[in-house]
Amino acid sequence: MARKRSTPLQNQWTSHCDSAPPQPVRIDFDGSEMTTPPPPPPPASLEFSPSPQSAAAPGAVLGVAGLIGGNLTVVSGEKGLASSGKCDLSGVNFIFDGIIYHLQNIVKGGFMGGIAKMWYNILPFMIDAVNSAGGQVTNCQVRNFTFDGASNVMCDDLSRVERLPGEKKVFWSSYYRGVPHACFIHMVYDQIPERTGMDHGRHTEYWPRIKNMRHAGGFLSISRATTDDMCALYGMCDRQYVATSDNRISSAFWPRPKDATEAFQKAKGITKPYFLAVGQRFGYKNYAIFWEGIGRLRQEIRDRYMVVLVGKPPHPDSEDPRGMEVKSLQNVDEEHLALLYSGAAAFVYPSRMEGFGMPPLEAAACGANLILGPFHRDRMPQVFGDLASYATTGEEMEAAMTKVYEGKKLDPKILIQRASGWGSDPRHGWNEVAKDYLEYMIHGPFRQGPKGSRKCGGIVQSPLDCRFVTTETGLVLAPATTPAGEARKDSYSGGPAGAVAM
Structure with a gap:
């Protein structure tokens, strides 16, 4: 790869380009050619009306509204959060694609861009919650950037996902990659290129985000504005399939003397x-x-x-x-x-x-x-x-x-x-985003039909299982509010209990 940039994210060649994976860093979802027509052009004006307060999807079980910073709805009982008090994630592997740490050439203790910082803050809370329920989080690395408590493996080629352990697998990428070998949840950060007239064609780093939207079983979004644009630009308007939880900031930010x-x-x-x-x-x-x-x-x-x-x-x-x-x-x-x-x-x-x-x-x-x-x-x-x-x-x-x-x-x-x-x-920090995203990955609901949805659902037996609450130090399983016998549904496979109220 002499003098060749490894990714479009880089402004110049650096020595770490030589350690890039042998295959292209971003691959199409199923390895096929990208033949989809380009997305619609951005609106002529950047003057937007305020984001609407959207209704929940039909049939959604609405409950306690999220804090002002988030909008993921949870099932509620008479005294707040409804939970069976149980969570068994045995045999479930949540697979995180850490490609962003390669793309931005990040090392532990070094400066991080916004996306890398986001997952550096969210993932530890998810790892602790999943491990405590008997599940597994795999950090699929392209460069050596590990997370404590996760199974840290090298994944130069995402075909390795198919060979990873787990009766059930959920996959999401830190930067727009996808696989057909697991329940594929697509992380969407923004539509800045479309909204500002930047090049976002199939030769750019943004195209996999656009291309892979059609394959995803569901979506994660960092803000209501991003979710609104998924609808306005790409017709992804059924918000029960989008776990929207606002970004947070570090608890390091407080007024200094x-x-x-x-x-x-x-x-x-x-x-x-x-x-x-x-x-x-x-x-x-x-x-x-x-x-x-x-x-x-x-x-x-x-x-x-x-x-x-x-x-x-x-x-x-x-x-x-x-x-x-x-x-x-x-x-x-x-x-x-x-x-x-x-x-x-x-x-x-x-x-x-x-x-x-x-x-x-x-x-x-x-x-x-x-x-x-x-x-x-x-x-x-x-x-x-x-x-x-x-x-x-x-x-x-x-x-x-x-x-x-x-x-x-x-x-x-x-x-x-x-x-x-x-x-x-700290009760309303990145742990709250971890809760919103993890509960969506477990419960859905998921789209029907896309390739990335075929392995989604069936993780828990009841919509009341694996419900979490935030604390000042992380996430804990929500205490039982309903007798376990009443909460069970033998056929539950991920339904509207995880719907999003915007």
Whole structure:
């Protein structure tokens, strides 16, 4: 593979390309040629109406609604969660495809992108829950990136899935691969390429996501916005087949004391109050309006503040700070990122499109005031609503930044409280997403007909088995609320008890 990139995710050749699998990293679901016509073009406008509150699927057994951050419905009894108090997953193998850790060249303890960080946080909770019920989680590795408690095996070729143990197998991939040898659950993060006009044809890294949607027995989604787009762009509108659970943030994000933030700022040469931007800043991230807004500010405001950037610019000399002082930092870990959030005059994230968008919640959890873009205003209004300023133009950005200068800011306690429903409170963190996803993999309901659904269902005997509750440290089996004899259904194979209420 001399000088050849191993995946389209890479911007340049690196030495780890030589260790890429002998076959293409992403294969079509069943190894056939991709002959499907290209997906429909994106809408002409990126101005969206708020996401609708959809009704549950017909026949769904509705119950206790999820927290504000999630929307997976559970079966409910008179006193809350209905459960048999039992869970036997003997002979069931939940197979996780860890391809993302190869694609992003990630090592333990190193910097992680959003998807890698997501599964690094979710999978341990799933592993503990499955192991405690006698089941198995297999981490199918393409590079050596292990998870404690899982069966860590090398899977350069996904044909190995067929040879893995388990009377029942459930497979999901960290980045869009699929197999016909197990119940295939398709993880969908976003439809950013379609919504922003990026190339998403069959030669790109995004095509397997699109292609494999037709094969999946069911879906996992990171936000209501993503689930809405599955319907709007691809007609996947029956939401009982989509386990939608909002992304969460790490409990590492909480407001740091003033002396700690000031010491860090001094160490990094941050000498003024600052507007903070975190992450990538190209294209749809919409930071062009940030720089335009700075250019419109009165000189006294530009002199008063500076800009702190975490992350590389889209390309050299692509950003004009219009005379405002700028400090750029790279590879900032969560502990130090929390210090930056805690000390910021405001956090700026004007994105037009995301799957979920975690940085604003990280900032809010640390008490930072927010200046956000059209995505959070129009597609995720349930997250911040009127607790943030919004900007879609340079003029609106100028107005939002001027409000900060004039001291028109929210009490940080309000923002911290709002963020608690998405992970800063450990009872409602990634363990809650693990619960939503795992219960869907066990119970369904699953689509009928696609190749990836043929091995789905039949994992438990009752819709009340294998129901979990979150604690401050993870997941535990929900206590029994119904006599076991009444809860049993001999023919249960995964039905509407796991439906999604949006």
